[in-house]
Amino acid sequence: MSTDRLIYLPLGGAGEIGMNCYVYGFGPKGRERFIIVDLGVTFPDMDTTPGVDLILPDIDWIAERADRIDAIFITHAHEDHIGALAHLWPRLKAPIYARAFTAHIAHLKFAERGLDETAIHTTAAYPETVQAGPFTVAIAPIAHSIPESSALIIDTPIGRIVHTGDFKLDQTPGVGEAYEPKLWASIAKPGVRALVCDSTNVFVPHPGRSEASVGPAIVDLVKSAKGMVVATTFASNIARVRTLAEAGHQAGRSVVLLGRAMKRMITAGLHVGILKDFPKTVAPEDTAGIARENLMLLSTGSQGERRAATAQLSRGKYLGLSLKPGDLFLFSSKTIPGNEKSVSRIINAFSEMGVDVVDDSSDTYHVSGHANRPDLQAFHRIIAPKFLIPMHGEHRHLREHVKLAQSGGMVAALAPNGVMLELSGNAPTVVEHVETGRTYLDGRVQIGALDGVVRDRIRMALNGHVVVTLIIEAGEPLGDAWCEVMGLPELGTSRAPLVEVLEADVTRFLMRAGKKALKDDAKLVEEIRRIVRKVAQDEVGKKPEVSVVVSRLAG
């Protein structure tokens, strides 16, 4: 039908690294059928989201059209692609398709929350396809830093879309399928209308190295170590975990897995059969008889996460194990921007213990899971799409990726979150701006990013909180006002306790205020707030958040 249109709408992941969620639609305007690609999370921080547990994409737009969703595809099991699935699926209820390893992780998440696991369908790889409304989708293996990462080959009535997911051009990735140029040439052969492409490493100028290149360096390092060796990496990077374990094994060391995620991922890998030959491991409680120069620990927490095994080791003991002078700690990982301080806190703690730390600065013991700039160019050439649409990147990455594609003679369009592109015409066209944003998982509740809850927390953290309580009986203040002060210095510049100065000044105001002033709650609260902020500013130089509780007794 000539009125059908093909649309692309990122709800997360385009304008940030994290929280991936992309929508494709096909059909007459307003009656399109949809598929969703990925439902990921991003992580909170103290600066902008204190107290928040997880950040989810705001999916209101697609949830309001849930009856038109034919499928949800998950490209791989990293949290920024799968982490929101169990939290948001109840509002979508569409069938979920993923390959075995990813589906296994989805099952664990659904089981944890008591959701209907029959919604999850384990799918064979390309050339097998899934029919989802007007879309015929194949899940094509591509290399990344987690097993079974996949690109999607999305065939629509008006042409093929290649959605890369996260990928790198690694022909020897260790665990999981290799990047196969021939496979991708054959996928591209019928012609590709749009390549929707990972942009993470568009600023990295050199070609990516293979996972296979880190093995020998790690083996050498472990062999030359004199004391205990501890290495950390992302638990989901099963290829790396195996490389590390094998290096320990080759050096005659007993391998110990530390941290729940590490064990869960290895178990998952063995369970779905992608991991066949993991070296024998020793449980932490069985290491007592083993000399420390014969131990190799693999621990979670490469990003400095406070509760992970690595951070616990840096604070002392973890399951009876502790580091000593002469031990070696290896970060076989990259520090994600924003985590520098947590990681460096841990490195310094190890330094104080006399432990030698090898971090990611030499670039020898880690490779990235994303295609670098020349790799992107190579992939552009192989796929040779009509349009290139960058995703999985901050705005600067997307913009640079557009420029890179254009410099190679391609048509490219920049579509950050909320920008709906129509891909049916001769060029990608912006057809709508959809309201998008973030939803916070806060304890057990989902709250909107603009609800003011987190804003209040930030204000209390910056300015402290004063609560004023007063009783009014028959229109007259009954006794003094009480102030409760939290997060402010005890003594002000007058050297009197701040709380006493506040109480005296508010009480003085109450005593002088006329009956009329005491009648109007809103005005009374406003005036007391003004007084408290002024006194606190004079005494300690801060304007706190103020809550006023007025209790009225009949008298």
Added chain:
Amino acid sequence: MSTDRLIYLPLGGAGEIGMNCYVYGFGPKGRERFIIVDLGVTFPDMDTTPGVDLILPDIDWIAERADRIDAIFITHAHEDHIGALAHLWPRLKAPIYARAFTAHIAHLKFAERGLDETAIHTTAAYPETVQAGPFTVAIAPIAHSIPESSALIIDTPIGRIVHTGDFKLDQTPGVGEAYEPKLWASIAKPGVRALVCDSTNVFVPHPGRSEASVGPAIVDLVKSAKGMVVATTFASNIARVRTLAEAGHQAGRSVVLLGRAMKRMITAGLHVGILKDFPKTVAPEDTAGIARENLMLLSTGSQGERRAATAQLSRGKYLGLSLKPGDLFLFSSKTIPGNEKSVSRIINAFSEMGVDVVDDSSDTYHVSGHANRPDLQAFHRIIAPKFLIPMHGEHRHLREHVKLAQSGGMVAALAPNGVMLELSGNAPTVVEHVETGRTYLDGRVQIGALDGVVRDRIRMALNGHVVVTLIIEAGEPLGDAWCEVMGLPELGTSRAPLVEVLEADVTRFLMRAGKKALKDDAKLVEEIRRIVRKVAQDEVGKKPEVSVVVSRLAG
């Protein structure tokens, strides 16, 4: 006298990058005379110090011995060396010595706080000396990223100490004195007992480049730019600011300084005469008639500081100026660890405006102010001290610097903050552990890091704050309890307003509680706190901070 000892005690800066404060003492134990080198600050962050304005070293130890301080030396005018001077000097009251540019900045700080400026002495450079008790101190020019950075040549009755301050081996630093190998060889000639040495870049493997090397690259970049050019760097890096201004000038652009610090530093440089040939600038308000391709703005805020000119430009307008597609923004600076997110927020905002951003990733338009690993080795060899003591570094930097020195055959000692070394013997010996820490400047008040104020703020930010107010009259609860909730979701899992559930449960408890339970304030508060935390955990999955205000009426 054979009982005299020479001691070194870092109170800040050894175990962190920032907050430098070092004490040297000479004399009989317990009766030493002291000099202090530097009184710097470090900067707060949301993770650990929300709401704090500045972090100062805890100087209790030396303040208790203030009558034995003969002098305070300030090596240079970076905030991590001079920032605490005006805040802490009232507790020390010793004369301050610094070279002209540094002394000028000290004067500005003293004037701001109404302190006695006669305490500040402007000192000529080496070979001039200052006599300070048993110490004869010369302030020796050395290159860094601010004019007139200095090392101290501290002569004691038992030998010479070289305290480097911050330095690099730059023989063409642009503004300020060059590093002169011959000068340092002559200083080393009489023999140096201890070299107390900057460790910041001990992990950077290649030799440092000169400031002079960035000029041509910047000129080329500015000449090739088509639109307006904006560049940011540290305002105190006057050499760089001049290089940038000259590049603009050479490209036929009018140069505009944006941001208070930028103007203050240039004015200071001209005032003390270290800057003689700064290109003519145009005031922001006089740029209306100038085509944007003829403008070059130099703006403060290279670290993403929210209120600085750069951040304001990224949010829209600053003094009538704004960026447009095709403009160029240059970070002629390095992002200090911890500031990555703020800087990248700004880069993305510029990207959204269509501005091309050149950041520090290429290492072309910026050089560091600190000696790299091979430079440190070269300096070790020139000074050839009896002992090397690393300072100005996190623990890992100090430890690596010790190893580096030892690998060159030197005797080196690791002394983090609070570790007092005796330098009089044949090897540096730890003689005492002094309690050190951090003092927070919080608004107008100094508070101890362990006072609990900041801990309460962090807890409120993570968990929210609930205040419960109740009135007890003649031993009976008068009416219901009121709850004031701040920083928690409005609705819980029961879909009822959290505040109502809390009030109902606390009131129910009050109604059921016996007279005895209502009599004991401590127990009552404890029980209510327990109830509130349990209800909040059930409803929203968070355990808030709870304050309980009990008002007792006689009845």
